[in-house]
Each structure stands twice: as structure tokens, then as C-alpha cells.
Amino acid sequence: MADLHAPEMTGAPTVDDARWRRTIVLPGFVASTAVTLGALVGGWVPLAFQLNDGVVGDLRDSALWVTVARLLIVAGMTVLLHLWLVLGSDALQGKVGGPNRLRRTLAIWIAPLPLCVPLFSRDVYSYYAQGRLLANGYDPYANGVSVLEGWFKYGVDPLWGETPTPYGPLSLLLQRGVADLAGDSALTAAVLFRLLCVAGVAIMAFAIPRLAYDHGIDPTVALWLAVANPLVLMHFVIGAHNDALMVGFMTAGFALASRSRFFLGVVLIALAAAIKPIALLALPFVGLMWAGTTASWRRRVAMWALTLGVSVVTIAAVARVAGVGWGWNAALKTPGAVETWLSPPTAIGKIIGGVLQGLGLLDSSASIVAATRTIGLIAAFAIIGLLLLRPQGRSPVRGAAIAFAAIVTLGPVVQAWYLLWPLSLVAATGLRKVWHLRVIIIGTAAFVFLGLVDASTTQHTLFDLSVGLTYAAALLAVAIAIFAIPSERALVLGSQLSQGLRPVDSDAVARSRELVFTGPRP
Numbered sequence: 001m002a003d004l005h006a007p008e009m010t011g012a013p014t015v016d017d018a019r020w021r022r023t024i025v026l027p028g029f030v031a032s033t034a035v036t037l038g039a040l041v042g043g044w045v046p047l048a049f050q051l052n053d054g055v056v057g058d059l060r061d062s063a064l065w066v067t068v069a070r071l072l073i074v075a076g077m078t079v080l081l082h083l084w085l086v087l088g089s090d091a092l093q094g095k096v097g098g099p100n101r102l103r104r105t106l107a108i109w110i111a112p113l114p115l116c117v118p119l120f121s122r123d124v125y126s127y128y129a130q131g132r133l134l135a136n137g138y139d140p141y142a143n144g145v146s147v148l149e150g151w152f153k154y155g156v157d158p159l160w161g162e163t164p165t166p167y168g169p170l171s172l173l174l175q176r177g178v179a180d181l182a183g184d185s186a187l188t189a190a191v192l193f194r195l196l197c198v199a200g201v202a203i204m205a206f207a208i209p210r211l212a213y214d215h216g217i218d219p220t221v222a223l224w225l226a227v228a229n230p231l232v233l234m235h236f237v238i239g240a241h242n243d244a245l246m247v248g249f250m251t252a253g254f255a256l257a258s259r260s261r262f263f264l265g266v267v268l269i270a271l272a273a274a275i276k277p278i279a280l281l282a283l284p285f286v287g288l289m290w291a292g293t294t295a296s297w298r299r300r301v302a303m304w305a306l307t308l309g310v311s312v313v314t315i316a317a318v319a320r321v322a323g324v325g326w327g328w329n330a331a332l333k334t335p336g337a338v339e340t341w342l343s344p345p346t347a348i349g350k351i352i353g354g355v356l357q358g359l360g361l362l363d364s365s366a367s368i369v370a371a372t373r374t375i376g377l378i379a380a381f382a383i384i385g386l387l388l389l390r391p392q393g394r395s396p397v398r399g400a401a402i403a404f405a406a407i408v409t410l411g412p413v414v415q416a417w418y419l420l421w422p423l424s425l426v427a428a429t430g431l432r433k434v435w436h437l438r439v440i441i442i443g444t445a446a447f448v449f450l451g452l453v454d455a456s457t458t459q460h461t462l463f464d465l466s467v468g469l470t471y472a473a474a475l476l477a478v479a480i481a482i483f484a485i486p487s488e489r490a491l492v493l494g495s496q497l498s499q500g501l502r503p504v505d506s507d508a509v510a511r512s513r514e515l516v517f518t519g520p521r522p
Contacts, residue, residue, distance in 0.1 A: 020101075024083060028109040031079035035238065036116040038072030041065055043117030046125060046155035046186040073119065074452050078477035080109070080230045081448050085481065085488040088441065091224040092491075099209045099219050106205065106228050113237050114194045117187070118155075120451045124240040125155035128189035130165045131179030134172055134323070140165040141327025154186040164327070169319035170274035171242050176322070194240040201227065201236055203248030204424060207255040211428035214258040215395060216503030216512030225437075225501070226420075226427035231444055234451050235417035243417050246275040247424050250282050254289075254397050254425070258515060262290040266307050270314035278421070281407060283307055284388050285400035288517060296520040339369065342414035345376030373412040380410035395515035401425035416447045430512075431501040441492055442482070449478045 041059050059065040087105075090096050118124050129145035132154075138147060144162035145151045151161065165172065174196060182189035205227045209219030226232075236244035249272035257265030269286055272279035287307035291300045319325060341347045349372035353365020362368070383406040387399040394402075404422035408414060423440065431437050483489050503509040 020105075024086065025105050025108050027079055028083050028105065029111065031076040031083070032109050032233070033076075033112045034072045034079075035076035035119070036112045038069040038076065039117040039119045039238075041069035042073055043119045044122040044125070044155055045117055046153060074477050077230065077234065077448055077452055078481050080233060081445060081478065082481040082485070082488065084224070084228060084230050084444075085441070085491055087224050087228060088221075089488070089491045091218070091221045096220050096224070099205075099223050102220060102223050102228060103205050106201075109228075109233065110198060110201070110237055113233070114191055114198060116194070116238050118190050118240060119238050120234055121239040121241065122155055122157055124190045124193050125186055126157065126160050126165075127167075127171075127175045127193055127240075127242065128179055128182065128186050129154050129156050130167070130172065131175030131177070131189070133165075134176040135179050139324065139327065140172055141324065166277070167242065168274040168277055169315065169322040169324050170271055171276065172324055173318065173322040174242075174245075174275075190240060193242075194237065197236050197240050197242070197244035200244030200246070200248035201232060203252050204232075204244075207248070207251040208424060208428050210255040211251060211258055211397065211425075212430075214255075214511055215397070215429045215515060216508030216510075217428060217430045217501060218504075221501060222427040225440065226424045229420070229423070229444060230448050231416065231420060231451075234448065236420065239417065241417050242275055243420065246272045246279050247420060248272075249275070250279050251424050251428070253286060254282070254400070254428075257286050257289045258397070262286070263310065266290070266310045267314050270311040271318070273311065274315050274318045278407070280311075281384070281403055282400050283311055285396040285403070288388070288391055288396040288399070289515075293515065293517050294520055295517075340414055342416070343373075343376075343412055345372040345410060346412060346414075348372045376410040376412065380406045383410075391517040392519050394517065395429060395512070396517060397425055397515070398429040399517075401429055416451060419443075419447065427501070430503070437501055438492065445478055445482050449475060452478075 059069075087096065087102070091102075096102055126145065129148060129151055130140045132148055133140045133143060133145055136148065141164050144160065144164060145154075145156055146161040152158065167175075178189050178192045178196075182192060205223060208226050209223045212219045212222035232244075235241055236247075249268045253265040253268035253272065255265075256262075256268065265286055266283070269279060269282050273283070284304055284307070287304040288295070288300065290307060291303035295303070339346050339350065341350070346369055349369030350365055352372070353362060353368035356362040356368065357365055384403045387403050391399055401422050404425065408418050408422060411418075426440075431440075481488065482492055503512050
């Protein structure tokens with residue numbers, strides 16, 4: 001892992017250790033503890049688990065304690081958002097002192113979270129049930145978890161009861177291992193999955209600063225933006241999404257490739273795809289890195305073929321160990337069963353379809369939504385094709401960042417944690433415009449609010465008074481975190497972002513240019 005370490009920044013003014021612990025480290029630890037305690041009453045607990053009985057069960061049935069729990073969650077996440085903004089201000093002014101200090105701080109923030117009852121999503125219970133499918137001899141690519149007796153008691157969202165898994169063979173292998181270790185306890189499985197996700201975040205914390213340094217970007221700022229981000233804590237750690245390991249392997253693969261360790265880089269990105277197949281999108285870009293910045297078309301095609309071969313062998317080997325085939329190809333449409341307003345093509349389709357329904361011209365908006373989704377995907381693939389066929393003027397990692405941004409923006413389904421796919425690469429390759437960084441900061445705050453609202457609807461109806469109070473508290477708390485404190489208000493609205501996220505000295509510019517694809521020399 002030594003190749004993934006970024007150099008420490010020296011000579012910059014820093015906050016002294018005692019003040020750092022008092023104003024950054026300890027409040028973050030307390031905030032994470034508050035979220036963990038709130039989740040005990042406000043989180044997703046499977047029906048089969050005994051936590052629903054006794055004192056905790058009584059608390060979960062109490063409107064008062066449910067409200068208290070939700071407010072703890074809101075307060076904890078708001079404090080983490082506030083601290084992230086403070087860190088951003090310090091990082092952009094060179095006051096953090098280097099990636100290692102920020103990594104240690106992040107580790108302390110995360111420390112209470114592995115024991116957190118799942119919040120913001122219960123996909124982790126689907127992972128557990130899919131592991132049980134494999135352990136019981138079923139093919140998760142052909143069967144939904146509903147074939148398991150009493151499957152609904154394990155906390156799985158009924159929406160996914162009859163759908164096959166869209167995850168790769170490495171994900172299934174890990175799911176089976178966790179299911180075997182956890183036995184009949186879905187909550188134990190959630191803790192084990194979360195530890196895997198923490199490992200993914202740890203890999204990101206080493207890979208992204210290394211990749212940023214090679215692109216001439218301040219490693220500490222990149223680490224702050226992409227890893228210490230409250231959305232990472234909210235969805236990769238607390239929500240325990242397997243995207244954490246996928247992004248960890250993908251960024252590590254790119255970081256190694258940027259240091260000319262191409263074969264290992266391809267293997268790691270193939271392993272990322274063996275967790276979630278969307279990581280396949282990164283493979284042709286690492287193939288460009290392997291070809292070299294001045295590669296001819298002939299060499300590009302040769303390296304793409306070699307990248308494909310290494311990837312197929314890697315994924316096939318994992319599939320063989322897992323005892324599954326390539327059925328995830330047919331199951332990739334599973335996430336598309338969800339219609340989210342966060343997806344622009346889906347939202348446009350629903351709006352147009354709704355208007356046409358209102359005029360009596362359609363019975364259902366489904367056909368319009370399908371059409372706008374198709375157009376969106378065609379546009380996304382056109383952008384990706386252009387990025388690959390005309391890579392000149394940018395690094396391949398930058399091209400991958402834009403490709404992931406295109407597939408997220410124009411894809412049929414968007415979940416909040418999908419935004420972290422491109423963000424991990426954007427933070428490492430820079431932002432040319434100040435307003436781009438400002439949008440990311442404000443967008444992070446907005447999606448924290450969205451996550452808090454989703455968390456508030458886990459037990460009662462939308463019209464429950466405590467849910468309404470939580471909506472109001474979440475919006476107020478996030479607004480205060482962004483605008484009420486001068487330093488944070490200055491970060492979002494002032495001139496602290498004037499440098500943006502780009503190389504600022506001659507050495508950084510030189511490093512970034514070494515990775516820019518120029519094509520064959522005349």
C-alpha cells in the first residue's frame with residue numbers, strides 16, 4: 001500500500017493539536033455517537049431480531065422517544081456537515097497539515113458507526129438475504145430472496161423480494177461469507193457489512209490523495225472533498241452500501257496505474273466491477289493509461305484488448321470461487337425498477353407523462369418515462385464514446401470522472417450514493433471552475449437534508465407529527481450549518497474558493513501534464 005500514500009504537506013500553518021481535538025475531533029465523535037444512539041430507536045430493525053422486544057422495543061413504540069431519536073440523528077448529521085465545512089475552510093487555507101491528520105480525524109469520527117442500526121437505506125439486509133440464497137444452494141441471479149422461508153423477517157425491502165441480484169460475483173462471495181458468520185442475525189450481518197464498507201472508505205482515504213497528488217491537486221483538499229464528506233459517512237458507512245468497496249478498489253486501481261503499475265491497477269478495477277458492474281465503465285480509461293499518453297490508435301486498441309482480457313480472467317476467477325456464473329448481465333435491469341425524481345430523464349418523463357395524463361391523452365406515463373430514459377442512456381453512451389475516441393487534452397482518470405458523471409446524470413435511476421462515484425474521481429483530478437466546487441458543497445448539504453428526510457420516514461406515516469417535526473428540524477439544522485456561521489458562510493458564498501481545485505504551482509502543473517493524453521507525436 002506504500003504506493004498509495006500521498007506526500008504530507010509541510011510548512012503550512014496548522015491548527016494546534018489541542019484546539020484540533022477540541023473543535024474538530026471530539027465534536028465529530030460525539031455527533032457520530034448521537035447518530036448511533038438515535039438509530040437504535042429510529043433505524044431499521046428486522047422483525048426477527050429481539051431488539052424489538054424489551055426496553056428498546058418499548059422505546060420504539062413511543063412517539064416521544066421516536067421523535068427524540070430522530071432529532072439525535074438530525075443533530076448528529078448536522079454537526080458532521082458543519083465540521084466538514086470547517087475542515088473545508090481549513091484545508092483550502094492550508095491549515096489542516098496534511099492527509100494523515102485528516103485520516104486520523106476521520107477514523108475517530110467513524111469509530112462509533114459500525115454498531116449503528118442501519119439508517120438511510122436497508123439494502124444491507126438484501127445483501128444478507130442474497131448471501132443466504134447462495135449458502136442455501138440458490139442462484140441469486142435467477143431467484144429473488146422471497147424463495148427463502150421467512151425472508152421478510154430479515155428486514156429486506158419487499159420491493160426487492162422477487163428480483164435477482166444485480167451485484168457481481170465478489171459481492172456475492174462476501175455476502176455469503178457474512179451470512180455464514182452472522183447465522184440468523186441480520187443485525188450482526190449489518191455490522192459485518194459495515195466493517196467491509198469501512199475498509200472501502202479506508203482504501204479511498206489512501207488512494208484518492210495519491211491520485212490527486214499525481215494530478216497536481218492538493219491531496220488534503222481532495223481527501224476532504226471526497227472522503228471526509230458527510231455523504232460518505234451517511235451512505236457508505238451508516239447505510240453500508242457495497243459501493244464503498246467498489247469505489248475503494250476503483251480509485252486504488254487508478255492510483256496504481258498512475259504510478260505505472262498498470263496490470264495491478266486493471267485487476268483492482270476488475271474486482272471493483274465484480275462488486276458492482278458499473279465499475280466496468282472505468283476499464284477502457286485505465287486501458288488508455290496503459291497505452292500511454294502518446295499512444296497511437298493501434299496501441300490503444302491493443303491495450304484495450306489486453307485490459308479486457310485481464311478483466312475477464314479476473315472476474316471469471318472470482319465467479320468460479322463464488323460458484324456463480326455471469327448471470328448479473330441479465331439482472332442489471334433490477335435497479336431500473338425504481339423511479340426516482342433524482343434522475344433527470346425519469347423526472348422529465350414523469351412530468352411530461354403527467355401532463356399528458358391530465359389532458360386525457362394517456363392512461364399511463366410509463367411509456368413516456370421509458371422513452372426519456374432511453375434518450376438519456378443514448379446521450380450518456382454518446383458522451384462516453386466521445387471521451388474514449390477523443391481523449392486528447394485530459395487525463396484518462398479525468399475522462400472516467402466525466403463518464404461517471406454522465407451515466408449518473410443521464411441514467412434511469414439516481415440514488416444519493418451514486419453521486420460519490422464521480423465525486424471520488426473529480427476530487428482527485430480537479431475542478432477548473434470555482435462555481436463547480438461551490439455546487440458540490442451546496443449539493444452535499446442538500447443531499448444530507450434529503451437523507452435525513454428519508455430517515456425520518458422509517459417507522460410511521462408521512463403525516464405523523466414527529467415526522468413533520470423532523471422535516472422542519474432537518475431543514476433548519478442544515479440551513480444553520482451552511483449559512484449561520486461566518487466561516488461556513490464565507491466558504492460557500494465568499495472568496496475562499498477562489499483557487500478552486502486545480503494545480504497552483506509549477507511542480508503541480510508539471511505533474512498534472514504528465515498524465516494528460518496527447519496522442520501520437522507527429
